Amino acid sequence: MIEWFHPGLIYIVGALLIPVLRGRLKKTYLLLLPTMAFINLLLMSNGVFSSEGKAWFFPFFGYDLILGRIDKLSMVFAYVFVISSFCMALYAIHIREDGQHVAAYLYVGSTLGVVFAGDLFTLFFFWEVMAWSSLFLIWYRRTKGAYAAGFRYILVHFFGGICLLGGILIHLQMTGSIVFETLRWGWGSNWEDIASYLILLAFLINAAVPPLHAWLSDSYPEASVTGAVFLTAFTTKSAIYVLIRGFPGLELLIWAGAIMTVYGVIFAAIENDIRRILAYHIISQVGYMVCGVGLGKLGTAAGEMGINGAIAHAFCHILYKALLFMGAGAVLEVTGRSKLTELGGLYKCMPITFHLYMVGAYSIAGFPLFNGFVSKTMVVHASAIWHLPVIWLMLEGASIGTFLSVGLKLPWGTWFSNEKPVCEAKEPPKNMLIAMSITAFLCFLLGVCPKVLYNLLPYPVHYEPYTSGHVVAVCQLLLFTFVGFWLLRRTLHVKPTITLDTDWFYRMAGKRVIWFCEKPLMTFSRFIDMKVMRLAGFLVWFSRNPTEALNIKKKEFELKLKKLVANPEGVKEYRQSLEEERRRYPGELPKLTLGASLLLILLFFSLYLILYLLI
Amino acid sequence: MKITTKHLFWILLGCLFLSVAIGVFVHLYLRPSVHFIWEALPIFNAMYGFIGCIVIIIGSKALGHYWLQKEEDYYEKHE
16 A cells, blocks of 8 residues: 655656647646646545655655655645646646746645645755746746846745755754754744744745735736746745744734735735736735734634634635736736736726636635635634734724725726726636636635635634624625725826835845945955055065165165255266166075075074964 | 616615614624624724725825835836
């Protein structure tokens, strides 16, 4: 009986075959890989594999690498990654560039590697594969902006990777273990705390927690149409997974998450690019998850609610955010435009896309009957159980902003706001529409049957989202948001601008550093270079005949004195004799007697002795 | 029958009224459990939604106008 088979390996090994295949066979194969991975997960859930808990141990320099840590937490993330990857692959199936498919599947496979990693080395390995494989999804857009954003993206992620590696190595040195479990947390300054800080920093970078978030809103909107759909799901949600593993119940995360939810909303409200609006809403929605992890103090009912909420929201978020990016991507695909100032009136040309997009919009806003409602409210409810009024108000307030930007401003500006379409448009290719329909159906299914999702969660769920009070409260909140939007829709009108974010620091700093290197540093270096070369030249000249050289230097000094006091004739004569001596230099070298040589050697050694004694 | 903007307006108004009315009814008769004092107000969410929306629009617009929003070639210009 097989011990276990890694679902991530299906994608990683499977990706290598993609360039060999052609036509329909390739399309079928692209859909077959996620299907196989899904069947693999079903087999795992039903206990078909012999292993329980941990599988696939490999010895590595005296440590055990654990490639398969199988429990409810890893399984629920694996399920959503595999299901969403099927929809995303279907959305991208018409793409002819094999590289995009290979990069996407390496990305999915390595994310599954992170999810099933039971030790920190395996985690680090897949973490890095995830970073560079996702980079190609950005670069495949093949625009100048995409290349630049890709470089910034990978630099930030390499920085995160270095932090993670540093943290892991210090942790290993201090504890002697590489097993990935809840990490010790304290606000101290000993090495174990520093290890936790570094690992947390790496996780927070991937979770896009402000001020470390700008890589996301900078790069995702620059990615290829289909690549961006993949990007929305894996990096940030795998970061949530590792946060749950490593830092559950960390209070800092409650505030970080709540700030994220509001931060994303504010930036999205003024943004012009539709995919950037959605990217800011990834930050906002991941905020709910980060907050849920912070609320998830282990061993308490409220804590379990927080963790369950974070996972459920990650599950739902992956689906509706993929759907939203698919909708925005479809608009970009058929019109070549993604700015609200260049869009409008497209409803007549692409009504199906609009309706499918709106399913995602209702889901993210948390309307009853859609999946956002059953997951987001769990985190909000957890904050209520912990009795954190400010956090509760921030999370509820972010819901308003979410509906405002994603549910009203974006669709209004793209599909309406103009009587006639501002450009030529039609519905996107069929595979895109089918992928969107499946994803929309899943959003709806989880909204009406939350039990399907709740059964997958690691802790038992004692929460009923569909209470009358709750449904009415959400309806009131969102309907009156609409009233506010309608009254101020002209104020919300966007302009063709960009919004500065924390990437400003490294984008401008980068330019300043290059300027500093090219201008002042280069001038200084040339100056030093010249001086050193002159000194070296002088020393070479001097060493040829030091006695004569000293004589010449003495005469040069005398000449300067004579210039001040003697008559010009005398000076001229003196200069001529000096020129003659220079020409003859080095001339005949003086012969030293044996005694003089010995004296010089003794002198040298004495100097050396004094120097030695002094130092 | 063709649905016009006028119809939509009345449908929306009806929904708004209905949500408030049901909110009042639920609070009076079903008395759902509340965690914070303001939740006891039947129309709290309606007010929060409306005021929150206006604050977000005006606040973010002001933030963008006076500080964060720059012309599209901002970074190219500073190269």
